[in-house]
Amino acid sequence: MSNFSLENLVRSNVANMKPYSSARDEYKADGRKMTFLDANENPFENGVNRYPDPQQGNLKSQLAALKGVSPSKILLGNGSDEVLDLIFRAFCEPRKDNVISLPPTYGMYKVLADLNEIENREVLLTTGFQPQVEAILERVDASTKMIFLCSPNNPTGNSFSEDAVEELLNNFNGLVIVDEAYIDFSNESSWLQKLENFPNLVITQTLSKAYGLAGIRLGICYASEEIISILNKIKPPYNVNELTQQKAAERLRDKEKVEKEIEKILEQREFLKKELQKVNFVEEIFPSEANFLLARVDNADLRYAQLLEKGLVVRNRSNQPLCENTIRFTVGTKEENIRLIKALNEIAA
Numbered sequence: 001m002s003n004f005s006l007e008n009l010v011r012s013n014v015a016n017m018k019p020y021s022s023a024r025d026e027y028k029a030d031g032r033k034m035t036f037l038d039a040n041e042n043p044f045e046n047g048v049n050r051y052p053d054p055q056q057g058n059l060k061s062q063l064a065a066l067k068g069v070s071p072s073k074i075l076l077g078n079g080s081d082e083v084l085d086l087i088f089r090a091f092c093e094p095r096k097d098n099v100i101s102l103p104p105t106y107g108m109y110k111v112l113a114d115l116n117e118i119e120n121r122e123v124l125l126t127t128g129f130q131p132q133v134e135a136i137l138e139r140v141d142a143s144t145k146m147i148f149l150c151s152p153n154n155p156t157g158n159s160f161s162e163d164a165v166e167e168l169l170n171n172f173n174g175l176v177i178v179d180e181a182y183i184d185f186s187n188e189s190s191w192l193q194k195l196e197n198f199p200n201l202v203i204t205q206t207l208s209k210a211y212g213l214a215g216i217r218l219g220i221c222y223a224s225e226e227i228i229s230i231l232n233k234i235k236p237p238y239n240v241n242e243l244t245q246q247k248a249a250e251r252l253r254d255k256e257k258v259e260k261e262i263e264k265i266l267e268q269r270e271f272l273k274k275e276l277q278k279v280n281f282v283e284e285i286f287p288s289e290a291n292f293l294l295a296r297v298d299n300a301d302l303r304y305a306q307l308l309e310k311g312l313v314v315r316n317r318s319n320q321p322l323c324e325n326t327i328r329f330t331v332g333t334k335e336e337n338i339r340l341i342k343a344l345n346e347i348a349a
Contacts, residue, residue: 003173004200006226009091009145014234022237024054052242055232059245062252063220067192072225075232076240080181080206080219081108086231087202087221088116091145091175099146100139102131104155104320106179109148118145124321129156129286131164137171146175152182155317155328157288159188169198175227177202182290184210184262185269192222199224209291210262211251216244265291269331275341276329280348283325292330300325303347310343 007015023039042049060071077083092099098119101109105125113120121144123136136147147168151160169176178191180203191203203222208214218240221231251258269288276282276295281303284296294317297303304316304327315328329340 005173006199006224006230009174010230011089011091011093014090014230017233019233020237022051022054024051025237048242050242051238052240052245054237056240056245059240059249059252062249066252066255067190067222069192069195069222070225073195073222073228075221075223075228075235077219077221077235078239078244079208079217080179080204081112082235082239083204083219083221083231084108084177085112085115086235087146087175087177088112088118090230090234092116092118094118097143097145098141099148100136100144101148102136102150104129104153104317104323105148105150106154106181125153125156127322129153129158129322130161131168133164133167136168140172140174144172144174146177147172148177148179150179150181152180152186152188152289154182154290155292155294155315155320155323155326156286157182157290157292157294158286159186159289162188165191169201172200175200175202177204179204181206181209185266185291186289188289195222195224199226202227207248207251210265211248211258212261213248213251216247218244218248264334265331268334268337269293271334272329272331272337272341275337276344279341279344282344292328294323294326294328296324296326298325300327303327306347307340307343310346312340312343314340 027038036050039051041051056076059076060074063074064071075083077086094117098121099113100121100123102125103122110120121139123132123139126132131149149160149165152158165178180190183190183205191201195201195203205220207218273285273293276285276293281298282295283298286294300316300318304314307314317323317326317328
């Protein structure tokens with residue numbers, strides 16, 4: 001990474017801009033009880049009449065202690081999608097730069113590239129759903145700013161080879177974004193443990209999956225202080241609302257309950273896998289380190305429609321490369337999984 005330069009990556013207008021300073025950015029709390037007459041808020045207390053902390057200090061402190069990362073290396077957003085969008089806007093020049101994604105993968109990388117008028121260069125995974133490192137690096141040019149790696153990958157469920165990811169980090173002078181939305185269900189270690197080793201490494205995580213907080217929309221970005229500082233310049237001042245901050249903090253404190261839920265999901269993943277193997281139209285079940293299973297069936301369109309008729313909503317992933325006739329099954333509760341298997345067996349009969 002001797003050639004990596006963050007100054008060469010950031011858009012010039014972002015580098016030169018002065019960020020908006022909100023009332024709560026300017027006042028720094030010192031523990032005293034204060035009367036707030038600075039932000040034109042309604043003064044009648046109801047729990048949410050004040051603007052939220054724009055830097056989410058308490059929440060970042062909890063995450064920092066949990067993950068072993070400095071709060072200055074954390075950015076929080078309105079879901080991972082806002083975090084990813086901020087990265088595009090900070091580092092990619094519209095109609096000039098490009099990024100690389102690896103289908104089959106999370107669809108928002110392409111959507112955000114299109115939204116920001118950035119070319120999205122696709123390099124298919126291998127048939128074993130691993131990155132083709134040589135092919136990826138061959139697509140890189142002077143205008144390639146980012147490579148997106150979803151690991152564990154959605155919709156395939158597998159983690160990427162550590163060697164492949166390291167090779168990309170060491171040989172690409174742009175940002176390598178490792179999306180770890182499903183890392184809590186994996187046996188593999190998070191790339192957070194190597195954050196200090198790679199100045200071009202950016203890691204995104206979420207509280208939507210293992211923490212069961214999809215409804216509050218909280219995405220997390222871990223990166224160097226320099227990268228986080230750039231993203232803080234362009235994020236909306238109050239992008240994470242007070243209710244989200246409170247609920248997230250409450251859930252993070254209940255670590256034991258979260259771990260028990262993850263354990264149950266992993267147990268049910270194994271149960272679901274064993275039962276799916278008995279269904280006569282299920283042809284292949286792919287290894288998973290996420291909270292879902294991808295299975296190849298004889299006719300995905302037909303089986304999806306039949307399950308829908310029985311009140312079960314699954315995801316037909318057949319429109320993705322390498323995923324012909326596949327259905328993605330989220331691991332539910334024991335009762336939900338039994339209901340799914342019962343329906344599949346009825347269809348098979």
